[in-house]
Amino acid sequence: MHKYSKQTRILVAVDCIIFGFDGNELKLLLIKRGFEPQKGHWSLMGGFVEPGESMDAAANRILLKLTGLDKVYMEQLYAFGNPERDPLERTISVVYFALLDLNKYKDQLSDQFQAAWFPLKKIPKLIFDHHDMVNMARAKLRYKASLHPILFELLPEKFTLPQLQNLFEEVYNTSFDKRNFSRKILSTGLLLKLTEKDKDSSRKGAFYYKLDKKHYKANFHNILRFIPNPNDFI
Amino acid sequence: MHKYSKQTRILVAVDCIIFGFDGNELKLLLIKRGFEPQKGHWSLMGGFVEPGESMDAAANRILLKLTGLDKVYMEQLYAFGNPERDPLERTISVVYFALLDLNKYKDQLSDQFQAAWFPLKKIPKLIFDHHDMVNMARAKLRYKASLHPILFELLPEKFTLPQLQNLFEEVYNTSFDKRNFSRKILSTGLLLKLTEKDKDSSRKGAFYYKLDKKHYKANFHNILRFIPNPNDFI
């Protein structure tokens, strides 16, 4: 089993930063930690990497256990390895962040973990170095969303341009000119206009759009410029 | 010692992707692996994370051991965790990449590791998943260099605009118009023109520049546009 002799083996955890958008606010899914140390304190959802399991698989397992969801957008963020980060025993944490439509899943949360959504402006005190993780994830989200069409992962399949603009404004904590915004978004060719309108948030109603999936996948890694003067906001 | 009972501890390695520029070509520093499995095969320089040592510290230790250098530009790239990646025993590898001026250090390489610089176009067969690591690092380098002034880390303190342009052309495997290139670079305000000229590569001589360190550090994370049509090259 231990073929490389005399080397130290280390606990490896995966923690998930789960962003959700409810149409209004950007939120983070946190749990009450169920074991010592720091039992009962707010924490990111995480778990130890199991034998024979890749870290991607562990991240997906953890997200599935908490939300009942798979096929969620998720990417590795960073490996946190300060030897003091968990006071009980040295543990390396490989952090992932996920983006999902909060409304779709808000009723499916497993009770087992006492999970709750927190607006980003009202994050409670978190255990260990989880604040550092969250801050890095927020910075990464803003950075990446300014260049790539990543925020669509936070919206339902059908969404309106005002909803999309709300989301951008929430992420960047600012406001954009709607004429320039819609021109820029539509010029990417990523969106398909539907005939149906959303009548919930105005009398006139706003047209629904959906992602052109093929175009989206083919051009996801292209560098776009969603945000005017990104350096002011990132 | 083992406070979280029943969890599996895993070997954690750090591997370093070391890019160097010799003024002409972009190269990678590789070693001949000194132990089994795959002893004698080409490999990235790496090592196991030691107790009480952060991964950043491990990466710096490994780089120092091989090159005699510290204070080199280095950043974490990705954690590779496929359970089959090392056939002998499961090992997670946290990969870092480093950028340095090859000429400054080419004579200081430790003999102990049988290290050699390879042009990126002539990388030999590597062990395990090291090719995946190198490919990800190359992609990351191109991506990041198109947006941030990272390639300066590969040059000596004093460098000329033609040298800088060579480096960009080497990284992107293309050529740029020198008028537009120098205008773009100088417009960032990152460079200070020196009075001295490099007379080695032309009769007329090319002015040396150096980084405006304060400006460089303050604006490093700003998004610039060094590469016209980056999506064609990244």
Next chain:
DNA sequence: TCAAAAGTGTTTATTCTACACCCATGG
């Protein structure tokens, strides 16, 4: 009929691109 949000165009400023000639020097 009016309040509230959706939708749309134009003008100006800025940035990007393409492109060619002169300069300085050592041999």
Next chain:
DNA sequence: CCATGGGTGTAGAATAAACACTTTTGA
């Protein structure tokens, strides 16, 4: 004096930014 690489400017095109009015419709 000439071959070699270094250095510079401009005009046209494309993109980005600033800005305000009209439309729709449910109450």
